Amino acid sequence: MALYDAVADHPLRIDEVGLTRRERDTSSGFTRVTTEITLRGDGETGRGEDVTYDAAPHDALVDRQPFDLAGEYTVAAFSEALDDVELFPDVDPEQAAARNYRRWGFESAALDLALRQAGESLASAxxxxxxxxxxxxxxxxxxxxxxxxxxxxxxxxxxxxxxxxxxxxxxxxxxxxxxxxxxxxxxxxxxxxxxxxxxxxxxxxxxxxxxxxxxxxxxxxxxxxxxxxxxxxxxxxxxxxxxxxxxxxxxxxxxxxxxxxxxxxxxxxxxxxxxxxxxxxxxxxxxxxxxxxxxxxxxxxxxxxxxxxxxxxxxxxxxxxxxxDPEPPDGLPSSPLSPPDDPRGLEW
Missing domain, CATH: 3.20.20.120 (Enolase-like C-terminal domain)
Structure with missing residues (x-):
C-alpha cells in the first residue's frame, strides 16, 4: 500500500477552527512569527503550524479568524476541499511558497485530528x-x-x-x-x-x-x-x-x-x-x-x-x-531525541 493510501481514507470531523499567533526572538537576529492552527471535533484536537515568514499575513489571519471548515470529511476529501479555500483572504504573502506553508498548517492539523479521532499515531497508521x-x-x-x-x-x-x-x-x-x-x-x-x-x-x-x-x-x-x-x-x-x-x-x-x-x-x-x-x-x-x-x-x-x-x-x-534562542537555556536535550512512550496523532 502506498504511504498516503494508509491515511487518505481516515474519517475526519471538524466542529471548530482556532488560530493562535506565536512569536519568538531568534539567534539569527529576527523575530519569528507563526500561527498555530487548531481543529477541534468529536472531543479531540488536532494542531498544525503555518510557517509563513512575513508577519503581516499572520496578524491579518488571527484578527479575522475567517475559516468555516466544519463538516465531515476524510483526510483526502479535506485536502480536496482546501483547493477552494482562499487561505490568504486579506494580505498576500511576500513569497509564493507561503501558500504551501499555510496549506501544510491546515493539512497537518487535519491529519493530526483524524489520527486522534481514530485512536492512532502516525506510526501506527x-x-x-x-x-x-x-x-x-x-x-x-x-x-x-x-x-x-x-x-x-x-x-x-x-x-x-x-x-x-x-x-x-x-x-x-x-x-x-x-x-x-x-x-x-x-x-x-x-x-x-x-x-x-x-x-x-x-x-x-x-x-x-x-x-x-x-x-x-x-x-x-x-x-x-x-x-x-x-x-x-x-x-x-x-x-x-x-x-x-x-x-x-x-x-x-x-x-x-x-x-x-x-x-x-x-x-x-x-x-x-x-x-x-x-x-x-x-x-x-x-x-x-x-x-x-x-x-x-x-x-x-x-x-x-x-x-x-x-x-x-x-x-x-x-x-x-x-x-x-539567542542564549540557549540550560537542560536542552542532546542528540538523539528519544521517541514518546505513547504518542497520538502527529505528536512526538
Whole structure:
C-alpha cells in the first residue's frame, strides 16, 4: 500500500477552527512569527503550524479568524476541499511558497485530528515504529562572521554537530577554525534562493573552501552556473537539494538524480505530496534528512515524527527550539531525541 493510501481514507470531523499567533526572538537576529492552527471535533484536537515568514499575513489571519471548515470529511476529501479555500483572504504573502506553508498548517492539523479521532499515531497508521532522531543545529555566524555562536552552542552541548550557511565573507582562517572546533554535517550554500534575506550568489572559491575543509559534509543547494557546474559534478555524491523540493515533480526536474534531499514538510503543502515524495526517494535509495523553518510550536514535533519514521539516523536539521534562542537555556536535550512512550496523532 502506498504511504498516503494508509491515511487518505481516515474519517475526519471538524466542529471548530482556532488560530493562535506565536512569536519568538531568534539567534539569527529576527523575530519569528507563526500561527498555530487548531481543529477541534468529536472531543479531540488536532494542531498544525503555518510557517509563513512575513508577519503581516499572520496578524491579518488571527484578527479575522475567517475559516468555516466544519463538516465531515476524510483526510483526502479535506485536502480536496482546501483547493477552494482562499487561505490568504486579506494580505498576500511576500513569497509564493507561503501558500504551501499555510496549506501544510491546515493539512497537518487535519491529519493530526483524524489520527486522534481514530485512536492512532502516525506510526501506527503507517505500520511503522518511531526511532530516536539524530539532529544537527543550524546556525549563522553573524556579521562579521566569528566562531562565537559555535562556542556558545558547544558550551551547551560539547557533542553537537552543525549545519552551517557559508557566505562570501568567510575566509580560510575562519573555516580552518571551524573545522578544528566543530563537527559540520551540512554546508548550506543557499544558491537556489532568489529575493530573500539569505540569498548567496554563486562563489566557486567559497564552494571549494568549505568542501575541502569539511570533506564529509553534505553540500546543500549550490548555484548551478557555468562557473560552478564542474565543481558540482565533482561533488555530486555529496550534493543535496532543499529549496527547489516541493514534490515528486520537483525531484524529477533536478539536473541529475540526487543522492540526498532535505525534506521540509511545509514546503510540500499537502500530506499527499510529502508522503509521495518520501516514497519516491526511498525506492530510489535517495538519502533523506529533515529540515525546519524556525517552527515555534507543534510544527517542530511534526518534523521529529516524520524524521523518526523515515530518516532517523540522518543529519536532521530539527534541533529542539531552544537551540535557536539567542542564549540557549540550560537542560536542552542532546542528540538523539528519544521517541514518546505513547504518542497520538502527529505528536512526538
Amino acid at each position: 503507517l505500520g511503522r515504529t518511531y526511532d530516536p532522531v539524530n539532529f544537527v543545529v543550524s546556525t549563522r555566524l553573524g556579521d562579521p562572521p566569528t566562531v562565537d555562536r559555535i562556542e556558545t552552542l558547544l558550551d551547551a552541548d560539547p557533542d553537537l554537530a552543525f549545519k552551517l550557511d557559508p557566505t562570501s565573507d568567510w575566509d580560510a582562517d575562519l573555516v580552518a577554525d571551524l573545522a578544528s572546533r566543530a563537527t559540520v554535517r551540512i554546508v548550506d550554500l543557499k544558491g537556489q534562493y532568489e529575493g530573500t534575506d539569505v540569498d548567496q550568489s554563486a562563489d566557486l572559491d567559497l564552494y571549494r573552501l568549505v568542501a575541502d575543509a569539511f570533506p564529509k559534509a553534505v553540500i546543500e543547494d549550490p548555484a548551478l552556473t557555468a562557473e560552478t557546474d564542474a565543481f558540482v559534478d565533482e561533488v555530486a555524491d555529496r550534493v543535496s537539494w532543499d529549496h527547489p523540493i516541493t514534490g515528486v515533480d520537483s525531484v524529477e526536474s533536478l539536473p541529475f538524480e540526487p543522492r540526498w534531499l532535505n525534506v521540509k514538510p511545509s514546503r510540500f503543502g499537502s500530506v499527499e505530496s510529502l508522503l509521495d515524495t518520501i516514497e519516491f526517494a526511498r525506492k530510489r535509495d535517495i538519502r533523506l534528512y529533515g529540515g525546519g523553518q524556525f517552527e515555534l510550536g507543534v510544527g517542530r514535533q511534526h518534523l521529529h515524527a516524520f524524521a523518526s519514521l523515515f530518516y532517523p539516523e540522518s543529519p536532521n536539521d530539527v534541533a529542539p527550539g531552544g537551540y535557536n
